[in-house]
Amino acid sequence: MTKEDKGLPPVKGPLVYRQSIWTRLTHWVWAICLFFLLLSGLQIFNAHPSLYIGKQSGFEFDNSVLSIGAVNTPDGPRGQTTIFGQTFDTTGVLGMSGPAANPSFIGFPGAVTIPSFRDLATGRVLHFFFGWIFVAALFIWFLASFINGHLRRDILPRTGDITGLPRDALDHARLRLHHGRSYTPLQKLSYFAIFFLLFPLIILTGLTMSPGMDAAWPWLLDIFGGRQTARTIHFVVMVLLVLFFVVHIIMVLLAGPLNELRSMITGWYRTSPGTPREQGDKP
Known part of the structure; x- marks a missing residue:
């Protein structure tokens, strides 16, 4: 008979401090920036x-x-x-x-689209404004994550993450979600792809579409095969980021939205029962 059957409160894992202030701040800055970048980008695309x-x-x-x-x-x-x-x-x-x-x-x-009516000039101003905020937040995140070890500990995949990926993907497909101190292999590889592939791609292709940047860095045109190809890659990466966002929100809802939101607001995350306690954990 379980504790729940006896009327006792369910066993809870410890609260661990999982997200630093820098991770939380940049996370919400990116959320705001990507919202305006997407809608202003569609305004530009409509031209x-x-x-x-x-x-x-x-x-x-x-x-x-x-x-x-x-x-x-x-x-x-x-x-x-x-x-x-x-x-x-x-x-x-x-x-x-x-x-x-x-x-x-x-x-x-x-x-x-932003604006909701045809206004290419305003769409471009908004897109560039939030684009540079996005880049600044990314730089701050990389610097802070390198210093506090978040990048090495939670983002860069190790050999064990590669070998454990099939099992973790199967657990996610079966909705057997684990709440540990660090990210699962699937999360690590997903975030690695976002930070080291999709984010750099969307920034560099965006710069490639700028005549001023083409004059300063003409090698961008050679890397991406011209401004039109860069625009297509930019659009495809945007679609991939939207798909990631949709999956991300679904997983947050399935994993426990209150726990996930607390993690990205306060930094504290409730782990699964049986997680070993360490110094500094909360009950």
Whole structure:
């Protein structure tokens, strides 16, 4: 008979101090920045809702990999999205949205852009403003995480994390979530990919689209195969970050939102029963 069956309070693991003040601050700064970067980025994308591979683009080229717009049909105008030559009717979502009596012919609807109306100048100002805050927060996080050991302890994967990945992935798929002192192998590898692959990629491709940066660092164009290819990579990385965010929120809800929020607000995290206690832990 368990303690719960006897009417006794359930056994709890110790509260451990898991997140430093620097990790918590930069986490929330990134959350705010990425929100505005996404919505202002879609505003910028709407100025020319097509993506290309190569150094050139235009009506005379056939190197588009994504195109969002509207077309006239016998039944009236319809929203249309073309991906790698495959065309889809996206009326009401992409290319043509809004009320049937007064539709808006725009790539992404105004509900998911900042500003909600067509204003490329304001979208660019907001995008650059939050982009540089994002970069500054990333620099602060790397410096603090290197000094306090968070980078070595919780982000950089070790041999044991690689070998333990299949089992940890299976546990996550079965919703057998573990609350330990440090991140699980799947978490470590996910955060490693975010910090060392996706974040650098989205920053560098963003710089590659700037004529000023191209003049200062022309090698960026060579690395990414031109400004148009960099724009496409930038968009793909944005999609991957949105997918990561969705999965991240789902896992937070499944793992216990109050415990996860407490960790990112106060730094204290409730571990699973049976976790060995150490000096400084709370009951």
